[in-house]
Amino acid sequence: MRNQFLIILFSVLIILLLISCGSQKERKSNQLLFWSSNNTQEIDFARYIVNEWNKHSKSGKVSFQPVPEGQSSEEIILAAVVGKTTPDVYSNMWQGDVEDYARAGVLVAFDTLKGFNDFIFSRCDSSVIREVTSPDGHIYQIPWKINPIMLLYNKQIVAGLGFKEPPANYEQFNFASEKYKNENIDSHGYVKKWFGYSEVLVTWWQRFFDFYPLYLAASNGAPLVKDYKAAFDNKYAVEVFSFLRNLYQHNYFAKERLSARQDVFLSSIIATRFTGSWEILHAEKFKPEGFEYSFAHMPVPNDHQGPVYTYGDPKNIVIFKTCSNPQLAWDFIHFMIDKKNDLKLSQLTNQLPRRKGLINDSLFAEYFENNPKMIEFARQSEYVRGTDPYPNLTEVFDIISQEYEECVIYGKKAPEDAIHEAAKQVNLLYIK
Amino acid sequence: MKTKKFIPYFLVAPYIFHFLLFVAFPVIFSIVLTFHQWNIISPMKYIGLANYTRLFQDKFFSQSLVNTLIFLIIHIPLQIIIALLLAETLNQKIKFRGFFRAAFFLPVIVSGVVVTILWQQLYGFDTGLFNKILTAIGLGRIGWLVDPSWAMPSIAIMATWKNVGLYIILFLVGLQTVPVHYYEAADLEGATHWQKFFKITLPMINPTIFMVVVLSTIGGFSLFIEPYVMTGGGPLNSTLSAVLYIYKQGFFYYHMGYSATLGLFFALLILSVVAIQKKFIEKDK
Numbered sequence: 135m136r137n138q139f140l141i142i143l144f145s146v147l148i149i150l151l152l153i154s155c156g157s158q159k160e161r162k163s164n165q166l167l168f169w170s171s172n173n174t175q176e177i178d179f180a181r182y183i184v185n186e187w188n189k190h191s192k193s194g195k196v197s198f199q200p201v202p203e204g205q206s207s208e209e210i211i212l213a214a215v216v217g218k219t220t221p222d223v224y225s226n227m228w229q230g231d232v233e234d235y236a237r238a239g240v241l242v243a244f245d246t247l248k249g250f251n252d253f254i255f256s257r258c259d260s261s262v263i264r265e266v267t268s269p270d271g272h273i274y275q276i277p278w279k280i281n282p283i284m285l286l287y288n289k290q291i292v293a294g295l296g297f298k299e300p301p302a303n304y305e306q307f308n309f310a311s312e313k314y315k316n317e318n319i320d321s322h323g324y325v326k327k328w329f330g331y332s333e334v335l336v337t338w339w340q341r342f343f344d345f346y347p348l349y350l351a352a353s354n355g356a357p358l359v360k361d362y363k364a365a366f367d368n369k370y371a372v373e374v375f376s377f378l379r380n381l382y383q384h385n386y387f388a389k390e391r392l393s394a395r396q397d398v399f400l401s402s403i404i405a406t407r408f409t410g411s412w413e414i415l416h417a418e419k420f421k422p423e424g425f426e427y428s429f430a431h432m433p434v435p436n437d438h439q440g441p442v443y444t445y446g447d448p449k450n451i452v453i454f455k456t457c458s459n460p461q462l463a464w465d466f467i468h469f470m471i472d473k474k475n476d477l478k479l480s481q482l483t484n485q486l487p488r489r490k491g492l493i494n495d496s497l498f499a500e501y502f503e504n505n506p507k508m509i510e511f512a513r514q515s516e517y518v519r520g521t522d523p524y525p526n527l528t529e530v531f532d533i534i535s536q537e538y539e540e541c542v543i544y545g546k547k548a549p550e551d552a553i554h555e556a557a558k559q560v561n562l563l564y565i566k
Numbered sequence: 567m568k569t570k571k572f573i574p575y576f577l578v579a580p581y582i583f584h585f586l587l588f589v590a591f592p593v594i595f596s597i598v599l600t601f602h603q604w605n606i607i608s609p610m611k612y613i614g615l616a617n618y619t620r621l622f623q624d625k626f627f628s629q630s631l632v633n634t635l636i637f638l639i640i641h642i643p644l645q646i647i648i649a650l651l652l653a654e655t656l657n658q659k660i661k662f663r664g665f666f667r668a669a670f671f672l673p674v675i676v677s678g679v680v681v682t683i684l685w686q687q688l689y690g691f692d693t694g695l696f697n698k699i700l701t702a703i704g705l706g707r708i709g710w711l712v713d714p715s716w717a718m719p720s721i722a723i724m725a726t727w728k729n730v731g732l733y734i735i736l737f738l739v740g741l742q743t744v745p746v747h748y749y750e751a752a753d754l755e756g757a758t759h760w761q762k763f764f765k766i767t768l769p770m771i772n773p774t775i776f777m778v779v780v781l782s783t784i785g786g787f788s789l790f791i792e793p794y795v796m797t798g799g800g801p802l803n804s805t806l807s808a809v810l811y812i813y814k815q816g817f818f819y820y821h822m823g824y825s826a827t828l829g830l831f832f833a834l835l836i837l838s839v840v841a842i843q844k845k846f847i848e849k850d851k
Contacts, residue, residue, distance in 0.1 A: 209817070212606060212607065212820070215606075215607050216606050216607065234605070234607065235607065237608065238607035238608045240607065322701050324692065324701075324707065325692075326692065334712075334800070334801075335797075335798040335800065336798055336799065336800050336803075337798055338818070388692070389691070389709075389712045390690060390691040390692060390711070390712050391686070391711075528818065528819060529819055532818070532819070536803075539800060539801065539802060540802060543801070544714070544801065544802055546802070
């Protein structure tokens with residue numbers, strides 16, 4: 135009797151275990167699941183949007199949750215794709231990943247949905263639409279928000295060096311760096327403060343904050359990859375590598391990782407940094423009394439002409455094919471990124487929507503009046519680029535990063551050779 | 567009676583289930599993967615032996631193996647010498663012996679990530695404690711983590727500090743098994759402290775030394791957290807360990823097939839090294 139009881143108990147346990155490994159419950163076609171980014175401000179925004187939608191929509195309801203915690207949201211999305219547990223709508227997709235997902239057939243093409251084409255042309259200019267159009271001619275992502283990478287600078291330090299304006303080109307930047315270094319050498323002959331800092335890690339995405347925005351600035355927004363070939367084996371990339379290499383060789387930038395200690399910018403250990411508008415919230419909260427800072431465009435070559443582009447760090451919205459009602463998902467997204475809600479996004483998160491004519495839009499006037507530091511970002515938003523619509527971008531950035539370390543940080547390779555080698559390796563990536 | 571026959575099978579069923587799901591299946595699956603190209607989201611593509619061909623031409627993988635070897639060459643002798651000396655000291659009747667034993671063991675139970683972040687600060691070129699001391703005594707600063715020739719030795723020193731406590735305990739156990747009358751006899755013969763150490767202690771704890779070598783070899787081969795947190799494999803890939811490279815191939819670039827190939831090759835390499843060490847132990851016995 136006791137043995138029979140044990141057998142039954144084990145059988146029940148194993149059955150329960152197997153049942154618990156089963157697939158997720160299917161959602162009804164009038165219910166959507168929306169995953170937002172998991173930072174506090176964006177959760178507030180997502181909550182607001184979902185409440186507003188559910189209050190007014192008769193066609194279907196939306197529930198939301200922040201993207202689950204993980205090492206990176208990209209990793210979580212990948213796991214969800216593999217496990218077929220993707221949400222219907224996801225709003226924090228890195229543009230560089232979209233092409234890989236589109237090729238894997240897990241994304242819905244927006245241009246097949248009613249009302250999308252008219253909308254996208256009213257929101258974005260043609261260069262942005264080109265940027266998000268896949269080589270197969272479809273659009274699998276909606277450009278939603280950007281955080282342009284700009285030069286953050288300490289106003290007092292820059293003024294103290296005799297500059298009325300922040301250094302705008304390589305020559306001015308080098309001159310300011312040299313002057314600042316000379317003022318900050320300790321009794322042992324070591325530099326104790328640097329003019330700037332950029333992460334020296336070879337991690338591929340670190341190049342979003344140094345090489346890539348500088349390359350876009352120098353080249354008027356030229357692509358890295360075009361027609362499945364490296365498009366950066368040119369004088370602009372070489373100039374950027376030379377400029378950065380000079381900063382490290384002369385000790386204007388620290389080779390050491392400074393990120394694990396107190397904020398080096400707010401404690402005036404560095405005078406500048408290449409970063410986005412997210413610094414504002416942080417700086418306003420932690421800056422010492424009297425500390426003044428501002429933003430300017432990325433430094434450009436001395437003979438640069440035309441507008442100064444930068445990397446926009448765009449995050450886009452996608453609909454996964456696990457969605458049973460893509461038209462409803464699109465209607466929800468349409469609501470979420472209308473002009474009024476774009477303003478709400480800026481108000482709640484201090485990020486800008488990727489929308490043309492932002493700076494002159496009367497609806498945003500009050501926001502910019504209340505957030506004057508965002509004006510520079512709004513001006514810059516007219517001249518931002520995301521990433522090129524090609525697969526394997528992680529590896530492209532990794533290849534560049536490897537050459538970057540060898541040439542820029544350690545000066546082991548000439549800039550021309552490093553860029554040429556990187557381009558050669560990228561071309562190999564795309565050989566079918 | 568019939569039911570009774572099945573009882574043992576039911577009792578081991580959870581373990582068998584766990585073994586099949588989490589050990590046997592992953593091993594078989596990763597062997598299958600080595601013949602495929604797979605980025606997780608697209609279907610697997612059979613590519614024959616291409617991953618193996620790539621492995622033997624991959625300069626980063628060979629560099630990662632050399633880096634791991636450098637780490638082992640520094641780490642293992644350093645660890646054994648320090649652990650043995652400290653164990654020998656802690657085996658004497660010194661004051662606060664219990665406190666020191668606990669203190670040396672403490673780093674072993676602290677999280678690896680915490681330790682690496684702490685040492686990153688100590689190794690700082692401009693503000694790190696070690697360089698402050700060097701400049702205070704009139705010496706030049708060392709690029710502990712930014713100089714490619716120093717980065718791996720620096721990691722090896724830190725790993726030794728972190729793990730030495732465990733090996734002190736193992737050596738202490740070994741030392742306490744040495745019969746006291748051997749030392750008494752040596753004392754009667756007028757042997758010095760070092761003579762006793764080399765002629766009695768070392769031969770008697772030989773099995774412990776070999777065990778420590780095997781354990782630190784396996785531990786050294788799996789070097790990951792330290793370079794991952796401190797240097798990301800840099801500078802100039804000088805701290806790119808084999809495991810870190812396998813991880814990067816798998817989870818940075820999603821080259822699952824290639825990553826599995828590297829993993830399999832590396833597992834066989836560790837197996838061979840441990841087999842050689844085992845042979846030495848048996849020969850010694």
